[in-house]
Amino acid sequence: MTGTRSILVIGGSSDIGHATALRYAKEGWRVMLAARDFEAARRNADDIGTRSGVETSVQALDVLQTAQLAGFIAALPVLPDSVVCVVGELGDQPRAQTDPELATTIMRTNFEAPSLLLERFAQAFEKRGSGTIVGVSSVAGDRGRASNYYYGAAKAGFSQFLSGLRNRLALAGKVRVITVKPGFVRTKMTAHMKLPAPLTVDPDRVAEDIFRADVTKPRDVIYVARRFQLVMAVICALPEAIFKRMRI
Amino acid sequence: MAASSPEGIGLSGWGNYPKVPTDLLAPQTPAGARDQLLARTGVIARGAGRAYGDAAIGAQSTISSRGLNRMRSFDAATAQLTVEAGVTIADILAAFEPRGFFLQVVPGTKFVTVGGAIAADVHGKNHHRDGGFGTIVESFRLALPGGEIVTCSRSENAALFAATLGGMGLTGMILDATLRLLPIETGWLRQDTRVASNLDAAIDQLEGSASTTYSVAWIDCLARGTALGRSLVYLAEHATRRDKDRLGPDLEPFPRPRYQRLSVPELFPGWLLNRASMRAFNELYFRRGAAHQDEQRLVHWDPYFFPLDAIADWNRIYGRRGFVQYQCVIPQGRARPVLAEMLDRVSRRGDASFLAVLKQLGEGGGPMSFPLRGYTLTMDFPVTATLFAFLDQLDALVVEAGGRLYLAKDARQSRTTFESGYPGLAVLRDIRQQTGANTRLASHLSARLGI
Numbered sequence: 001m002t003g004t005r006s007i008l009v010i011g012g013s014s015d016i017g018h019a020t021a022l023r024y025a026k027e028g029w030r031v032m033l034a035a036r037d038f039e040a041a042r043r044n045a046d047d048i049g050t051r052s053g054v055e056t057s058v059q060a061l062d063v064l065q066t067a068q069l070a071g072f073i074a075a076l077p078v079l080p081d082s083v084v085c086v087v088g089e090l091g092d093q094p095r096a097q098t099d100p101e102l103a104t105t106i107m108r109t110n111f112e113a114p115s116l117l118l119e120r121f122a123q124a125f126e127k128r129g130s131g132t133i134v135g136v137s138s139v140a141g142d143r144g145r146a147s148n149y150y151y152g153a154a155k156a157g158f159s160q161f162l163s164g165l166r167n168r169l170a171l172a173g174k175v176r177v178i179t180v181k182p183g184f185v186r187t188k189m190t191a192h193m194k195l196p197a198p199l200t201v202d203p204d205r206v207a208e209d210i211f212r213a214d215v216t217k218p219r220d221v222i223y224v225a226r227r228f229q230l231v232m233a234v235i236c237a238l239p240e241a242i243f244k245r246m247r248i
Numbered sequence: 249m250a251a252s253s254p255e256g257i258g259l260s261g262w263g264n265y266p267k268v269p270t271d272l273l274a275p276q277t278p279a280g281a282r283d284q285l286l287a288r289t290g291v292i293a294r295g296a297g298r299a300y301g302d303a304a305i306g307a308q309s310t311i312s313s314r315g316l317n318r319m320r321s322f323d324a325a326t327a328q329l330t331v332e333a334g335v336t337i338a339d340i341l342a343a344f345e346p347r348g349f350f351l352q353v354v355p356g357t358k359f360v361t362v363g364g365a366i367a368a369d370v371h372g373k374n375h376h377r378d379g380g381f382g383t384i385v386e387s388f389r390l391a392l393p394g395g396e397i398v399t400c401s402r403s404e405n406a407a408l409f410a411a412t413l414g415g416m417g418l419t420g421m422i423l424d425a426t427l428r429l430l431p432i433e434t435g436w437l438r439q440d441t442r443v444a445s446n447l448d449a450a451i452d453q454l455e456g457s458a459s460t461t462y463s464v465a466w467i468d469c470l471a472r473g474t475a476l477g478r479s480l481v482y483l484a485e486h487a488t489r490r491d492k493d494r495l496g497p498d499l500e501p502f503p504r505p506r507y508q509r510l511s512v513p514e515l516f517p518g519w520l521l522n523r524a525s526m527r528a529f530n531e532l533y534f535r536r537g538a539a540h541q542d543e544q545r546l547v548h549w550d551p552y553f554f555p556l557d558a559i560a561d562w563n564r565i566y567g568r569r570g571f572v573q574y575q576c577v578i579p580q581g582r583a584r585p586v587l588a589e590m591l592d593r594v595s596r597r598g599d600a601s602f603l604a605v606l607k608q609l610g611e612g613g614g615p616m617s618f619p620l621r622g623y624t625l626t627m628d629f630p631v632t633a634t635l636f637a638f639l640d641q642l643d644a645l646v647v648e649a650g651g652r653l654y655l656a657k658d659a660r661q662s663r664t665t666f667e668s669g670y671p672g673l674a675v676l677r678d679i680r681q682q683t684g685a686n687t688r689l690a691s692h693l694s695a696r697l698g699i
Contacts, residue, residue, distance in 0.1 A: 040277075043277070043318050044318065046318065046319070046320050046321060047318035047319045047320070050319035050320060050321055050322045050329070050330075050331075050343070051319050051339075051343040052343070053347065188276055191274065
């Protein structure tokens with residue numbers, strides 16, 4: 001590939017988005033960040049540009065305004081080589097059970113909007129004949145649990161969307177789709193939670209694994225931390241009759 | 249990153265002594281930090297927690313700056329870098345050493361934040377020549393306890409700027425700062441090692457090399473009698489391109505940071521640190537050093553400036569009771585007899601740190617900066633039942649000589665020792681009165697010392 005490669009991170013104000021963009025920037029990739037919170041994304045872009053010396057830009061984007069997604073892509077300074085979507089909202093599960101509006105927002109933020117956006121990127125990449133789509137889903141989507149089933153259901157939907165998209169694009173072999181399933185990550189989103197240390201990683205680790213799966217050692221589905229894959233395999237193997245009585 | 253825990257936790261400095269309860273707040277933006285400051289009393293900012301004692305533990309609340317970890321801008325023409333207060337020296341060197349820039353003043357660990365480095369006005373091995381961290385600070389923004397955010401520099405709010413250098417966070421919370429980086433030709437240091445057979449010889453070596461940029465003596469605290477104060481004296485300069493081509497033609501000019509390869513387990517057995525093991529270690533250390541005597545060699549910037557950073561959590565070797573790092577400065581004229589007396593007492597006591605560090609210092613940058621023209625001696629002591637009485641005796645020697653103790657290391661000095669060492673205290677108190685910081689900002693250190 002000639003010239004500078006570029007990455008677009010959707011959710012560029014988040015800790016994982018910041019770390020991921022910085023990882024690519026350290027390899028000289030041009031960085032574009034898109035986020036609803038423009039100022040927070042600007043702060044991250046300045047950090048990335050200062051640390052790495054690469055060119056950065058920031059786009060305001062509210063993914064829930066799905067009518068604007070087509071215009072957003074058309075207005076980008078350049079169609080990126082890789083797009084990484086880290087949009088997500090854990091939401092307040094107990095509140096969502098009595099607040100349909102919140103439940104709807106959680107499902108739209110984690111499933112509907114990212115899927116609609118990435119479908120458009122898939123088409124633009126297909127037209128160009130190259131590109132990588134990285135969707136950050138969650139292990140929470142592997143099995144529905146009492147503590148976060150709106151979030152988990154939406155992430156399950158998103159994981160299946162990515163799986164299907166990958167399946168569709170694999171035959172032509174030009175556009176790649178990567179599903180990333182982080183377990184516990186120390187971020188603003190989880191700052192209030194007590195996380196089990198052996199299963200918890202820093203955003204830098206997620207960024208490193210994404211970069212590797214995209215650039216140096218191509219993979220389709222990755223778990224971060226790796227051992228979470230085993231944990232989820234066990235959880236998924238539990239018979240429903242037993243699982244439904246557990247609180248994990 | 250520490251989670252916010254408004255319900256309170258036990259917090260300590262790098263020495264693991266003392267450990268005291270405080271609320272710990274973790275704002276994620278400078279604006280958030282200012283809001284937390286405004287909402288709290290008995291509050292102090294905390295950077296990486298590398299101050300050894302109780303300087304960065306709030307009397308009631310502690311605001312971590314770790315979320316303020318973004319760099320903002322760099323101007324290659326002026327070498328000016330603006331960063332938020334929680335950015336560490338390690339972050340800066342990782343990003344800029346490969347691009348040919350260094351920091352002219354670095355302390356003995358790179359894991360300190362910029363905010364902490366300003367608040368303690370930290371010094372390096374070149375203080376006698378180049379001054380403290382404050383000298384590379386162009387300006388910073390300070391959140392005052394009333395919520396106002398003011399820019400401080402040598403031309404704007406100059407008194408507040410000076411009092412914040414070494415002011416231990418007691419003037420306000422530093423939100424961001426603009427630093428002047430040092431252009432370098434390579435990331436290597438050209439080092440000379442000299443062996444000094446006793447304290448006098450070590451001081452002679454340091455005095456005789458005052459024009460050398462970096463100088464430091466590592467003293468064997470277990471040596472006694474005529475060998476009291478035997479040292480390895482390390483002298484160094486940033487290697488030029490020509491130095492590197494001559495001494496290490498195959499080396500890359502700007503080597504990357506070295507990563508931590510070792511770490512100390514949480515339950516390191518304290519009995520491993522005994523007189524026999526320390527003596528063996530020191531013997532090895534000195535033989536290795538002496539083998540390089542009078543030869544110039546290139547040393548990577550990371551192990552040169554930050555040797556202990558290679559071992560993660562090295563503070564754990566002193567066990568659960570923690571340790572005190574004792575660092576004093578003795579004015580030039582009194583240094584030889586007073587330091588000899590201190591080393592003699594320490595070597596006779598026996599449980600002292602195996603190594604001590606001796607450095608030259610120049611004048612301090614602000615009224616509360618630790619340095620004064622003279623010699624600074626640094627030693628580690630595990631906390632024991634008899635330690636504090638012993639250190640009080642060392643304090644008496646320091647006071648009598650007109651010296652002082654470093655607040656970034658302190659966990660136990662008395663008010664009288666502190667007050668006699670810091671005549672600039674009146675200036676800090678004055679500023680605190682003017683800004684209202686005296687009723688709002690308080691650390692365990694400031695409460696203990698009555699600042």
